[in-house]
Amino acid sequence: MAQQQHEHTTTVVEQGRFCLARCTCGWRGPARRARSKARSDAEDHTSTA
Numbered sequence: 001m002a003q004q005q006h007e008h009t010t011t012v013v014e015q016g017r018f019c020l021a022r023c024t025c026g027w028r029g030p031a032r033r034a035r036s037k038a039r040s041d042a043e044d045h046t047s048t049a
């Protein structure tokens with residue numbers, strides 16, 4: 001399957017003391033204490049979606 005990066009634009013947002021990844025498709029990653037973890041969640045999402 002080809003990646004559809006144009007439909008999966010992720011951003012990392014801060015929510016209180018946590019960071020989480022969000023995607024334009026509506027997906028949300030779990031809340032992480034480390035921004036780097038949230039970013040790897042986002043990368044995982046875009047590579048598997």
Ligand SMILES: [Zn+2]
Binds near residue numbers: 008026045
């Ligand atoms: Zn997505």
